[in-house]
Amino acid sequence: MRQYETSHPWIDFKATDINDVKPRHWMLLGEAHSKCEHLAGAPLGPDVAKELYTVTLIKGALATTAIEGNTLTEDQARGILDGSYQAPPSRQYQEQEVRNLIEALQDLHDRIVAGKNIQITSDLICQFNYQVLKDTDFRPGVIPGKIRTEPVVVGSYRSAPGEDCEYLLDRLADWLNGSTFVHPDPEIQFALILAKAVYAHLYLAWIHPFGDGNGRTARLLEFIILANCGLVPVPAAHLLSNHYNLTRDRYYRELALASAPGQSTLGFLTYAIEGFIDGIREAIGMVREQQLQVAWVNYVHERFAAMPNTNASSRQRSLVLAMPMFGVVSKSDLDGLTPKIARLYANAGPRVLPRDLNKLMKLGLISKAPRGYRTRSAIVQAFLPPMATMDG
Numbered sequence: 001m002r003q004y005e006t007s008h009p010w011i012d013f014k015a016t017d018i019n020d021v022k023p024r025h026w027m028l029l030g031e032a033h034s035k036c037e038h039l040a041g042a043p044l045g046p047d048v049a050k051e052l053y054t055v056t057l058i059k060g061a062l063a064t065t066a067i068e069g070n071t072l073t074e075d076q077a078r079g080i081l082d083g084s085y086q087a088p089p090s091r092q093y094q095e096q097e098v099r100n101l102i103e104a105l106q107d108l109h110d111r112i113v114a115g116k117n118i119q120i121t122s123d124l125i126c127q128f129n130y131q132v133l134k135d136t137d138f139r140p141g142v143i144p145g146k147i148r149t150e151p152v153v154v155g156s157y158r159s160a161p162g163e164d165c166e167y168l169l170d171r172l173a174d175w176l177n178g179s180t181f182v183h184p185d186p187e188i189q190f191a192l193i194l195a196k197a198v199y200a201h202l203y204l205a206w207i208h209p210f211g212d213g214n215g216r217t218a219r220l221l222e223f224i225i226l227a228n229c230g231l232v233p234v235p236a237a238h239l240l241s242n243h244y245n246l247t248r249d250r251y252y253r254e255l256a257l258a259s260a261p262g263q264s265t266l267g268f269l270t271y272a273i274e275g276f277i278d279g280i281r282e283a284i285g286m287v288r289e290q291q292l293q294v295a296w297v298n299y300v301h302e303r304f305a306a307m308p309n310t311n312a313s314s315r316q317r318s319l320v321l322a323m324p325m326f327g328v329v330s331k332s333d334l335d336g337l338t339p340k341i342a343r344l345y346a347n348a349g350p351r352v353l354p355r356d357l358n359k360l361m362k363l364g365l366i367s368k369a370p371r372g373y374r375t376r377s378a379i380v381q382a383f384l385p386p387m388a389t390m391d392g
Contacts, residue, residue: 004164010259011160011168011206013175015199016266021191025270028277033190033231035280039287040233048290052235054081056283057109060238061101063245064219070094077102093137101216104131108224109234118228120176122147122169125204125221132216142211152208157256159208168207176200176225190231197225197240198272202265205255219244236280243275295380296325303363315344316356320365323375330372331357 004011021029044052062070062077072080072087072094079085080099087095111118118124130145138144147169149162160168181196183189204218219241227237244251250271258268300320307313322337323329329337335345335353345353357373360366366373 002164002167003161004168007158008160008206008259011203013171013203015180015195016264016269020266021270021273025273026191028273029191029194030187032194032273032277032280033187035277035284036190036232036236039236039280039283042287042291044287044290045294052283052286053109054078055286056235056238057081057102057105059242060223061098061105063238063242064101064216065094065097067241067245067248067251068215070097072098096136097132097216100132100134100136101220104128104220105223105238108220108227112227112234118224120173120200120221120225122166122173125169125173125209125217128220129210129213129217132220133210133213138212144213146211147209148211150211152211154208157208157259160206165207165209169209172200172203172207186231193226193229193231194273194276195269197222198269199265200225201240202255202258202268206259235283236276239276239279239283240272243272243279247275292377292380293325296375296377297321299380300365303365312356312359316359318344319356320360320375323366323373325375325377328369328372328374334373 058074058077058081062072062074065072072091076085076087076095077098080095081102085095108118126145126147133142133144141150142148147166149165151162152159176196176199181192183192201218201222204214204221208214210217222240223237226232226240227234254268254271257263258265300317304313304317319334319337319341322341323334331353334341334357336342357366361368364376364379366375
């Protein structure tokens, strides 16, 4: 008998029976599966697709480090990504932590897009730990990527015995690659993949096989399981890390409860499911906004299609498309909305802008507001399928 079997009996490599998940969470899983398919199949413009990838990459990298105390902002993380930000000397270690995560996530993304098979092995998990720790501040005696052999206590939690860590990491990889998380039904398979990612995270936290960086390593492992399964689009694979960070007090509480006597892993699993669905709803909201933008642009072009193609009509079309879809623009700001609009009105007389605004109102594209003008872009929502409303 190994020592961990006595000291850590909850590390038993047994997943909660997926049938134990409550009906509400099955409904959430069904919604998550549907929204993942929607997100994966949504046609996005190149700029929007790039921005969605960038936003989720930054949020994922930042969340993975922030939950352990990194205080860099999203703007600073974006600056690390595009090379415009360099932290002051006192915070360079935080910059390096975020940089390591961004580089690791980008590398995994590139390998997935290239169709490379990424097999979960103990060596891969060690590689993840090396990637998150390299060139950062970590505890004395820690070697990035090397499995520990000494005892470790994290807060009030005593990690698995050091002499068992290598064995447990090998067993974890075998378990994740085995039949526990495989099912021929795509709906159930999606649920099992999400459970697999959550259990990988949970068990790595329990085993705590490295001297430092275990949380970041666990979240990288969780990401690759989701991103590499063929059922979850890459932007959605970052959602759990962001959820853990946004709810870090509950995250640590659920993590502790999962190993408490008489408790099961069901609480942590359902907590993760709820966070994933919140995140996927937000991502779909971003996609929906972009699709409404496309519908609005098309509608504007249709309204001008029957008109003569003159400098005036071209200028009017450019003006309404430069206005934000929602919100009011004051009249004094209209002729300087963008550099292009400023050029178009630079040499125009004082009556040109009022005439253009009157024309756009006649076309039903804008309306007058108490403090300026707004587009009538809400009209494109009428293109959506109708839904009945509930009374009372």
